[in-house]
Amino acid sequence: MNEVKRQPEQQPVTYWTLFKSTFIISAFTVGGGFVLIPLMKAKFVDEYHWISEKESLDLVAIAQSAPGAVAINAAIIMGYRMGKVKGLLTTLLGTVLPPLITLTIVSQFYTAFATNHYVQMVLKGMQCGVAAVILDVVIDLIVKQCRKKLLLPILIMFGSFIASYIFNINIMYIILVDAFIGLGLMQKPIYN
Amino acid sequence: MLILWELFLSFATVGLFCIGGGYASMPLIQAEVVEKHAWLSMREFVDIFTISQMTPGPIGINAATFVGTRVDGIPGSIAATAGFVFPSLIIILILAYLYYKYGNVGAIRGILNGLRPAVVALIASAGVGILLLALWDKEKLPVSLDATNKIGVLIFALSLAAIHSKKVGTIKTLLASGVLGLVFYSLAGL
Numbered sequence: 001m002n003e004v005k006r007q008p009e010q011q012p013v014t015y016w017t018l019f020k021s022t023f024i025i026s027a028f029t030v031g032g033g034f035v036l037i038p039l040m041k042a043k044f045v046d047e048y049h050w051i052s053e054k055e056s057l058d059l060v061a062i063a064q065s066a067p068g069a070v071a072i073n074a075a076i077i078m079g080y081r082m083g084k085v086k087g088l089l090t091t092l093l094g095t096v097l098p099p100l101i102t103l104t105i106v107s108q109f110y111t112a113f114a115t116n117h118y119v120q121m122v123l124k125g126m127q128c129g130v131a132a133v134i135l136d137v138v139i140d141l142i143v144k145q146c147r148k149k150l151l152l153p154i155l156i157m158f159g160s161f162i163a164s165y166i167f168n169i170n171i172m173y174i175i176l177v178d179a180f181i182g183l184g185l186m187q188k189p190i191y192n
Numbered sequence: 193m194l195i196l197w198e199l200f201l202s203f204a205t206v207g208l209f210c211i212g213g214g215y216a217s218m219p220l221i222q223a224e225v226v227e228k229h230a231w232l233s234m235r236e237f238v239d240i241f242t243i244s245q246m247t248p249g250p251i252g253i254n255a256a257t258f259v260g261t262r263v264d265g266i267p268g269s270i271a272a273t274a275g276f277v278f279p280s281l282i283i284i285l286i287l288a289y290l291y292y293k294y295g296n297v298g299a300i301r302g303i304l305n306g307l308r309p310a311v312v313a314l315i316a317s318a319g320v321g322i323l324l325l326a327l328w329d330k331e332k333l334p335v336s337l338d339a340t341n342k343i344g345v346l347i348f349a350l351s352l353a354a355i356h357s358k359k360v361g362t363i364k365t366l367l368a369s370g371v372l373g374l375v376f377y378s379l380a381g382l
Binding site: 029042047080124131160 | 207248249252261270276279280281311314315317321322326344347348354358361365368369370
C-alpha cells in the first residue's frame with residue numbers, strides 16, 4: 001500500500017469521488033457525527049485540498065448549529081460547497097445509503113453477522129484505524145490553534161473539551177456559550 | 193400512500209426539533225413513534241439503541257429506517273429517512289447561503305470565530321472516546337495499562353504512521369487497518 005502516490009495539489013471534484021468518499025466514510029464509521037467529521041476533514045481538506053481548514057471548521061460549526069444529525073448536516077453543507085445542489089444530493093445520498101442499506105437489508109441477520117468471529121476482528125482493527133485518523137486530525141488542529149498564541153480560542157478549546165468529555169455537558173449548551181463568547185469578544189480580525 | 197406521508201411528516205418533526213444531535217433525539221423519536229403512532233413497542237424502541245451502537249449512521253437515520261421498514265417495507269424506510277433529513281436540508285441550505293453571503297459581517301464572523309475552537313474540542317472529545325474504546329474497550333478514563341490491547345496499539349501505531357506520512361489515503365488506511373485486524377487477531381489465535 002506504500003506505492004500509492006498522492007500529489008499535494010488540489011484534486012478535481014467529481015460527483016463520483018464525492019459519492020465514493022462519503023459512502024465509504026459513512027459505511028465504516030460507527031459512533032456518531034464527530035467520528036465522521038474528522039474523517040471527512042482528512043479526506044476533503046488534507047488529502048484532496050478541496051477546501052481550506054478554516055472553511056471546513058466554519059462549515060462544521062454551521063452543521064452543528066442546525067437541527068438534525070450532525071453527520072448528515074456536515075455532509076449536506078460540504079456537498080453544497082463542493083457542487084451546489086447536485087453536490088449536496090450526492091454527499092447526502094453517500095452518507096444516508098450505508099445505514100439505510102444496513103438496516104433494511106442486513107437487519108434480519110445483522111446480529112449473526114456482527115457477532116461473527118472474523119467480522120469482529122476486522123471491525124476491531126478498523127476501530128484502531130479510525131482512532132488513528134481522528135487523532136492525527138485532532139493533534140494537527142490543536143497544534144495549529146496553539147501556535148496562533150491567542151488566549152481566548154485556546155481557552156474555548158480546552159474549556160469545551162473538559163465540558164464535553166469530563167462533564168458530559170450537552171453539546172448544544174457548549175455551542176451556545178461559545179457562540180456568545182465569540183459574538184461578544186471575538187469580532188476582531190486577529191481571530192479570523 | 194397515506195402511511196408514507198405520515199412517516200415522512202413524523203420523522204420531519206423529529207428532524208426539525210432534534211437539536212444537539214445524537215441521543216438528544218431519542219425522547220423525540222419515542223414521543224412520535226411509540227406514544228403518538230404506536231409503530232413500535234417500547235422494547236423495540238430500546239433495540240434501536242443497541243443496533244445503532246453496532247451499525248453505521250446517526251441514530252435518527254437508524255430509527256427512521258427501522259421504523260419505516262417495520263411499517264411499510266422499503267418504501268416506508270425511504271419515506272421516513274427522507275422526512276428526517278428534509279428539515280436539515282432546507283435549514284442548512286439557508287445557512288450555507290447566508291454564510292457565503294454574509295460570513296464576513298462582524299457579528300457572524302465573531303460567532304464563527306468562537307465556534308471553530310469548540311469544533312476542535314468536540315472532535316477531540318469524540319477522538320479520545322474512540323481511542324479508549326479501540327485500545328481499552330471502554331470510553332471513559334481511567335484505564336489500566338495492563339488491560340491495554342497490544343495488537344490494537346500496533347494497528348493504531350501503523351495506521352497513524354501511514355496517515356501521518358500523507359502517502360496513504362484515509363480510506364486505504366481504514367481498509368488496511370481492518371485487514372491488519374483480521375491477520376493479527378487470527379495469528380494471535382483469539
